[in-house]
Amino acid sequence: MPSLRTLLAVSALLVSPLALAQSSLSVNWEWLKKHRCDNTSPTLEISGIPEGTASLAVVLNDLDFQNKDRGGGTVPHAGGATASLPEGALGRYLGPCPNNFGTFGHDYSITVRALAADGQTELGRGSATRNFSASKAK
Numbered sequence: 613m614p615s616l617r618t619l620l621a622v623s624a625l626l627v628s629p630l631a632l633a634q635s636s637l638s639v640n641w642e643w644l645k646k647h648r649c650d651n652t653s654p655t656l657e658i659s660g661i662p663e664g665t666a667s668l669a670v671v672l673n674d675l676d677f678q679n680k681d682r683g684g685g686t687v688p689h690a691g692g693a694t695a696s697l698p699e700g701a702l703g704r705y706l707g708p709c710p711n712n713f714g715t716f717g718h719d720y721s722i723t724v725r726a727l728a729a730d731g732q733t734e735l736g737r738g739s740a741t742r743n744f745s746a747s748k749a750k
Contacts, residue, residue, distance in 0.1 A: 637738025653702040676718040717745025
């Protein structure tokens, strides 16, 4: 019977190819006060996009409200390691609308997945978290 150490080593070898096949995307944006309760997505800067990416799937989550999905969208990607999604590019986006905007606000994460041409195979993923409050938004 194999030892626990042997089983862990074998499982690490089985997982490693999948982990190596995906890249980590960098996601950046800036909140503006006009984004409050507005369905216009902010400009998103994405880097580390792997070769073969045909589209970028974006989701906004309110981390302070039971990880509530605030929508997003999928946009085509023409190639290259970087992308700048213009303001308003996401069609199913529901902007941040924290009830405590004047004080602490809420933390929101934006997750971006790089998808292959089949629309299912994930080539990479990245996310970032920002607070949206009166003191943080410009």
